[in-house]
Amino acid sequence: MTSETVGGHKVIRRGLVVTGLGLLGLALVYVLALQFTPVERLQGLPQKIFYVHVPAAWSALLAFSLVGIASILYLWLRDPRLDLFAESAAEAGLVFSLVMLTTGPLWGKPVWGTWWTWDARLTFTLILFFLFLGYRALRGAVSDPGERARFAAVVGIMGLVLVPFVHLTVYLFRTLHPQPIVLKPSEPSLPWEMLRTLFASLAVHTILLTGFVMTRYGLGKRAQLAGGDDAG
């Protein structure tokens, strides 16, 4: 067993530990949100969906940003580790996007009265999700590793361009989607009990993202060293 193989195993093991801690943290966030956070006066209980929806969106956009940054660096440095990192982050980003795109409508139905509306924020988020589905499909369709990494990096950078645009859609267009309540120039517009739960959930989702990317990266590395191309 080479030192690189041992390194791959170590990353997988550490990634799984971080993921386990993240899942435990998610259970604690549920307790915090349900038992120790007040019910919002106008929206009622569905408002608490916010504590998973917003952190999932944060993790998805962070993951897609990391894909873009790693893709730029790959095109510059041609280090295959950057390509593997981008691939791992893209997969985790898709998982968090799925959470964002299912919890959003579950909040929208009782609060807006509709599961979905083609407003700018929702539509651009869906486009970003499909872009990264395409990223995965592209990776599966190109057999030459160098060519695959190059093509995928271009799509990854396109995703990075979309990320700030998704955040700014609520300012640029008339939209049903609520305005940012934390990532905005002025003070967060939430009482402390709600803000505390949101920050706890943001931390837990970031830990989960880290665990997912580490494990997926380690699996990819192990597969590469074993002679296969990918773990996906």
Add this chain to the structure above:
Amino acid sequence: MPVDPTANAGYLVAAYVVTAMILGAYALTLWRKSRER
């Protein structure tokens, strides 16, 4: 107007269950792949 604080609890339960299922399923997939030789 303030709403009944227990109304629409099903949407909240569904959202929390779906979130745990998606994240848990992906974690389980990674764990199973890590055990493949």
